[in-house]
Amino acid sequence: MDRIRIVGGQRLNGTIPISGAKNAALPLIIAALLSEETLILDNVPRLADVIQLQRILGNQGVDIMIAGKRPGDDPNSGRTLHISAKRIVDTTAPYELVSKMRASFWVIAPLLGRMGEAKVSLPGGCAIGTRPVDLLIMALEALGAEIEIEAGYVLARAKNGLRGGEIKFPKVTVGGTHTALMAAALARGTTVIENAAREPEIGDVADCLNKMGAKITGAGTSRIVIEGVTRLHGARHTVLPDRIETGTYALAAAMTGGDVLLANARPELLQAALDVLVQAGVTVTSTNEGIRIARNGSGLSPVEVTTAPFPGFPTDLQAQLMALMTRAKGTSHITETIFENRFMHVQELARLGARIQLSGETATIEGVARLKGAPVMATDLRASVSLVIAALAAEGETMVNRVYHLDRGFERLEEKLSQCGAAIERLST
């Protein structure tokens, strides 16, 4: 199993190219199931989760062609995938595949919309508290699906096709909104989604679906209206930049000090996180090329942050912010409202010398003057990278074990950081 070795204390200086967003690429690839024609996706990140999803779609008879590199191609741009779901041969998504990644459950929507049936295993994914699918099922039922749960599988049927309906989410759910959008695209009549998630990845998927011939308005707001169409056609779409990767490297640069350009990053995708960095005393500048993050000499100020659905501070940056605040001059509070139990990084950060107290949903972080390297264990995707951030500023060596979690969501992490001066390497065993 691979490990990552970091020797802390180097400032980050240089340019980090930001990849396409994992959380957009996954639903975009799934959206290809909605059409018999080819969907071409550009800027797809090279990630374990993307490869895993390709396996699931392969099972259903989908052909995926990955374009090779051509002379003159930008080495930092992502891959181009040609996805063709001409004939769906299997409407099952088995446990062995779905249990590894929660988002793969979302195939249920296009399978149901196009084929009238789907059998999808209940999901797995990051171990961050209970992550039910009741709201996704509620949305499908509102569009006329009949659902049964049997032996760990969700069996969904819509013999005469789905019909438009009203979906009112009692709480904001990204997966629920993606599912509702994809199911409604091919339903008969109009669907209205109330209290929809406003995450930029929802807007990206809606843009792509509209290029495929869907009729979606209001994506990016909490009320989305979808006029169902009878079929969708092929299209070409570029995956938007990853706001969580952007925020992660911004927090890393804030941690070590230095001056880093996050190339291709778009500030409007993570304004809440950039505002927190400014409060912490970091200089944030938007440029034509991306976002510049600089901290030279000045200490870090503590912050008070509560995670919230977009446009609030993202739960997917909570662990990384906590790593940064371990070195602030004073006491910070971070409250997690999206996922219970999303504090597995706390114990591991403590191994590096962090002082963090948990009380319910709130972590109290007392900044310390120094962290010290130690062996630590990656637990989930975002928690793992928080350990990398802490290690970059810790004295001596930190060994991060179980890094497969990092590979699920961060493309070439050690390469991107070492290019900016970090002492970081992957050890394969």
Ligand code: UD1
């Ligand atoms: C997506 C993101 C994930 C991010 C999360 C919140 C992807 C691939 N993953 O996950 O990185 O952390 O949004 O921004 O895009 N819930 C229910 N019932 C349901 C569905 C959700 O109670 O049927 C709850 C969840 O337990 C959680 C909250 O709703 O408390 C939000 O979850 P949701 O937005 O659905 O997260 P995901 O789509 O799984």
